[in-house]
Amino acid sequence: MNICLNCKSEYIARYPNQRYCSEKCSKEARRKSKIEKQKEYNKAFTSPHRQQNANPKRNKTSSLDETVREIEEYNKKHGTRLTYGDWQVKKFFGEV
Numbered sequence: 001m002n003i004c005l006n007c008k009s010e011y012i013a014r015y016p017n018q019r020y021c022s023e024k025c026s027k028e029a030r031r032k033s034k035i036e037k038q039k040e041y042n043k044a045f046t047s048p049h050r051q052q053n054a055n056p057k058r059n060k061t062s063s064l065d066e067t068v069r070e071i072e073e074y075n076k077k078h079g080t081r082l083t084y085g086d087w088q089v090k091k092f093f094g095e096v
């Protein structure tokens with residue numbers, strides 16, 4: 001005797017690895033698991049994704065603004081015309 005994973009009623013399996021009492025329960029369980037998976041997916045990806053997009057993006061923008069301002073000041077002070085790329089290279093080598 002087996003217990004249906006969907007309706008928890010007992011049934012006699014007609015084929016190996018049968019997990020549900022009927023085709024109806026099997027379909028229902030599949031539909032439920034699809035919904036559960038969708039929920040899990042939403043929990044795992046959608047909301048953290050949204051948070052991830054909201055915060056670091058703001059930080060990145062403000063630090064980019066800062067860098068641009070730094071470059072402008074450096075250029076004014078030194079009479080140079082460094083681009084953002086030039087600046088990043090100089091910064092990497094510790095020249096600024």
Ligand SMILES: [Zn+2]
Nearest residue numbers: 004007021025
């Ligand atoms: Zn069932």
